[in-house]
Amino acid sequence: MVRTIMVLGLVLAAIGALAFGPQWLETAGTAEERPECDLLSRACTWETDEGAWRVELSTLEEGDQGMEYRLAITVPEAPDRFLAVLRGQSMYMGEYPVPMERQEPLSYQATFTAPFCTTGAEMIWRIDLQDGQKVLENVPWALVFRAEK
Incomplete structure (x- = not known):
C-alpha cells in the first residue's frame, strides 16, 4: 500500500515538473x-x-529616506496599468512597485526612493516594466542603476 502511494506521488511530481518546469526555468533567467x-x-x-520606447532615470535631491529618483518613460502605446517594479539585481531585497503617472498621452513619470541596502553603494537595482501583473516582454535591456547614498 505504501509503495503504491509513493509511486503515485513520484508520477504526479514528474508530471508536474514536465508541465510547469519549462515555465519556471524560462522566467528565472x-x-x-x-x-x-x-x-x-x-x-x-x-x-x-508599435514604435519607439525611451526610459530615463535622474537623481533629484536627498530626502529623509535617501536619494530620490525620477523615472521618465515615453511609450508608443499606452499600457492599461503601467508599473515600474524595483528588484535587486546584485542581491534580492524584495519587489517594490512604482506606479507610473501619465504626464501626456504617451509619457509617464514617477518619483521614488530606492530602499537602503547594508552593502551601501554596491547595490544595483533593476527596473522591470509591467502592465498590471504582467512583465512587458518587449524590453531588450536589463534596466539597471547603482543606488547612490
Whole structure:
C-alpha cells in the first residue's frame, strides 16, 4: 500500500515538473540574459513594432529616506496599468512597485526612493516594466542603476 502511494506521488511530481518546469526555468533567467543598460549614465531606447520606447532615470535631491529618483518613460502605446517594479539585481531585497503617472498621452513619470541596502553603494537595482501583473516582454535591456547614498 505504501509503495503504491509513493509511486503515485513520484508520477504526479514528474508530471508536474514536465508541465510547469519549462515555465519556471524560462522566467528565472530572463533578466540575466539581457544586456544591461545603466539608466543613470544614459537613456535607454529601443524600437518595437508599435514604435519607439525611451526610459530615463535622474537623481533629484536627498530626502529623509535617501536619494530620490525620477523615472521618465515615453511609450508608443499606452499600457492599461503601467508599473515600474524595483528588484535587486546584485542581491534580492524584495519587489517594490512604482506606479507610473501619465504626464501626456504617451509619457509617464514617477518619483521614488530606492530602499537602503547594508552593502551601501554596491547595490544595483533593476527596473522591470509591467502592465498590471504582467512583465512587458518587449524590453531588450536589463534596466539597471547603482543606488547612490
